[in-house]
Every structure is written in C-alpha cells, then in structure tokens.
Amino acid sequence: MQFADFWYIVALSEQLRPNTVLARTVLGEWLAIFRGEDGQAVALRDRCLHRSSRLSAGKVCEGALQCPYHGWVYDQGGNVIAVPAEGEDFKPSQQRQAKRYATKEQDGYIYVRLANTPSEEFEPFSMPHYGESGWETVRVINRFANNVTNCAENFIDIPHTAFVHPGVFRTSRQQKLEMTVERWNGSVLVEYRNENSNLGWYSRFLNREGAEIKHSDRFYMPNITSVEYQMGRDAFGGFHQRHLFITSQSIPETDNSTLVYTDVTYNYGIWNKLARPFVRWTAQHIIRQDIEILGVQGEAIAKYGTQFSNTPADTIHVFVESIRAAISRGEDPRLLPNQSVNITFWV
Numbered sequence: 001m002q003f004a005d006f007w008y009i010v011a012l013s014e015q016l017r018p019n020t021v022l023a024r025t026v027l028g029e030w031l032a033i034f035r036g037e038d039g040q041a042v043a044l045r046d047r048c049l050h051r052s053s054r055l056s057a058g059k060v061c062e063g064a065l066q067c068p069y070h071g072w073v074y075d076q077g078g079n080v081i082a083v084p085a086e087g088e089d090f091k092p093s094q095q096r097q098a099k100r101y102a103t104k105e106q107d108g109y110i111y112v113r114l115a116n117t118p119s120e121e122f123e124p125f126s127m128p129h130y131g132e133s134g135w136e137t138v139r140v141i142n143r144f145a146n147n148v149t150n151c152a153e154n155f156i157d158i159p160h161t162a163f164v165h166p167g168v169f170r171t172s173r174q175q176k177l178e179m180t181v182e183r184w185n186g187s188v189l190v191e192y193r194n195e196n197s198n199l200g201w202y203s204r205f206l207n208r209e210g211a212e213i214k215h216s217d218r219f220y221m222p223n224i225t226s227v228e229y230q231m232g233r234d235a236f237g238g239f240h241q242r243h244l245f246i247t248s249q250s251i252p253e254t255d256n257s258t259l260v261y262t263d264v265t266y267n268y269g270i271w272n273k274l275a276r277p278f279v280r281w282t283a284q285h286i287i288r289q290d291i292e293i294l295g296v297q298g299e300a301i302a303k304y305g306t307q308f309s310n311t312p313a314d315t316i317h318v319f320v321e322s323i324r325a326a327i328s329r330g331e332d333p334r335l336l337p338n339q340s341v342n343i344t345f346w347v
Contacts, residue, residue: 005118023056032056036076037063045099146298156217188219313345
C-alpha cells in the first residue's frame with residue numbers, strides 16, 4: 001500500500017468550468033486539470049513533452065489542452081493531436097502521450113488518484129449528508145504550512161481548542177472529560193463523555209439546555225477527519241435537535257504544504273439558512289487560527305524534528321501516526337492490532 005493508491009481532491013466541481021485549466025500539486029506531482037470534450041475531468045502531468053513547459057499555463061478549446069509555448073495540443077487521453085510546427089506532416093504517435101491520471105467526480109469534488117495500478121480499488125470518501133434534504137453544507141479551502149499528519153491531528157484535538165480558539169471554541173475550565181480511543185481497520189474512532197456546555201460563542205444556540213453532548217471524532221486513512229456533534233433537546237425531551245459534521249480532507253501537496261478542503265455540514269432545523277453565514281464566518285475564523293499555530297509548529301519541526309512528548313490525551317495522535325507510518329512503509333494499516341483505550345483528560 002502507498003499514499004498514491006488513494007483519491008485526493010484537486011478542485012470543487014464548480015471550479016472546473018469548461019475551457020478552464022487548473023494547476024494542482026498532489027504528493028509532489030504537478031497536475032493540469034481540465035474537462036475533456038465529454039465534460040469529464042482530466043488530469044495530466046503538468047509538463048509538455050516537447051520542451052517541458054507547464055500545460056496548466058495553456059488554454060482549453062473544445063476539450064483539448066494546448067501548451068502555451070509551441071502550441072502542442074493534447075486530448076483528454078493525453079495524446080498529442082496537433083503539432084503546429086509539423087503542419088500537414090503531423091502524424092499521431094504513441095510515443096507522444098502525456099502521463100494521465102485517473103479522476104472521479106463525487107459530492108461536488110474532483111478527485112485524482114496517482115497510482116495507475118493501486119494495491120486496492122479504494123473509493124473517494126463519501127461526505128456525510130452532502131446534498132441531503134434538511135442539511136446544509138458550507139465549504140472552505142485553506143492551505144497549511146505543515147504536513148498531512150499534523151493537520152489531521154489538529155482537526156481532532158480537543159486540548160488545543162481552549163488555547164488557540166479561546167472564547168470562540170471552548171475556554172480553559174479544567175473540566176474533566178473522558179474518551180474512548182480505538183484504532184480499528186485503518187481508522188481511529190473516538191467517543192467523548194461529560195461534554196455539555198463549553199462550545200464557545202454559540203453554546204446558547206447549540207445547546208441552551210446544557211444537555212450532555214454526543215461528540216465523536218474519526219480519522220480515516222490516509223487523510224480524512226470527521227468530527228460529529230449531536231446536541232440539544234427536542235420538544236419531547238429527546239436529544240439532538242442540532243446535528244453537525246466537520247469533515248476535512250487534507251491534500252498532501254508537498255512535505256510541508258497541505259491544502260485542506262473542509263465541509264461543515266449541519267442540520268439546525270428551521271435555522272439552517274439563517275445560520276449559514278455565521279457558520280461560514282466562524283469556521284473560517286477558527287481555521288485561520290489553526291493555520292497560524294500549525295505554521296509555528298511546522299517551523300519548529302523543520303528545525304528540531306518530531307520528538308513529541310505525549311500525554312494520555314495524545315493517544316489519538318499516536319494512533320493516527322501509526323496508521324500513516326504503516327502506509328509510508330508500504331504496509332496495510334488495517335493489519336495493525338486493534339486497540340481500545342479509555343482516557344481521562346481536562347480542558
């Protein structure tokens with residue numbers, strides 16, 4: 001197994017308009033993304049076979065991509081279909097074919113897989129409740145100066161929230177919480193207990209009765225985190241009028257650059273539409289704070305390395321790191337032994 005076996009987002013569907021070419025980087029590979037004549041997404045290595053110009057600087061016409069340097073034209077299969085300098089003498093050749101990568105379009109995202117023959121036919125992650133009736137989704141895109149592992153760990157880390165996002169998303173109260181952390185089948189599953197009110201600005205709206213919150217965090221190999229909150233009471237005394245998912249796909253551009261696509265998908269009932277601008281603003285505000293702290297961490301790691309000193313609350317990170325390390329070694333992390341740990345920590 002290798003990281004190239006998996007699917008990675010390279011664009012929103014709406015970004016990839018006809019006659020548009022996008023430049024993207026995944027796992028250090030430069031890509032030119034466009035739509036072919038049939039409307040399907042195409043991903044070619046961002047290099048012209050002729051004189052190594054970047055195809056992403058070219059233009060798309062009728063589903064074919066033209067290099068900006070000498071005008072070589074590539075179809076959606078990566079085949080060179082025109083060489084202006086050869087004029088009428090041009091003849092197609094199998095030797096003139098740009099490297100092409102598999103693409104898929106799902107849940108409003110364009111995905112690319114770099115491996116031509118993956119160890120297993122994985123599918124892109126299905127975004128929770130995307131497009132379903134009664135649910136709203138706010139999408140934001142941000143770049144972090146850090147690697148995928150540290151980004152993913154940040155997105156499912158409670159202790160940092162009281163210090164990086166004070167008042168906005170939790171305040172340090174030394175509240176005793178409990179969690180069960182499980183490593184299972186290439187995933188890390190976390191269930192929290194004893195949470196009820198420390199949610200920052202929107203506590204009164206999200207959980208004004210102070211009922212216990214159902215909160216779980218998930219990490220799915222190799223790069224996906226999903227945070228789920230269910231809170232509040234309905235008119236009959238039941239739970240969970242408010243339901244929220246924060247799902248992030250961390251795309252490895254280079255060793256210290258990660259492009260993160262985040263979906264905030266929520267069901268607030270009659271408040272869905274009204275809440276949308278507030279959800280977007282708050283999500284982006286919190287993420288900007290995370291970008292700053294992860295940038296600081298990235299600088300320190302570049303200088304001193306990753307000799308972390310862990311606490312029991314960091315068990316979730318240890319499990320995430322074990323899964324990503326297994327893939328780095330070419331191993332299947334689903335073969336790691338299942339583990340489950342109960343932990344007490346304070347926020």
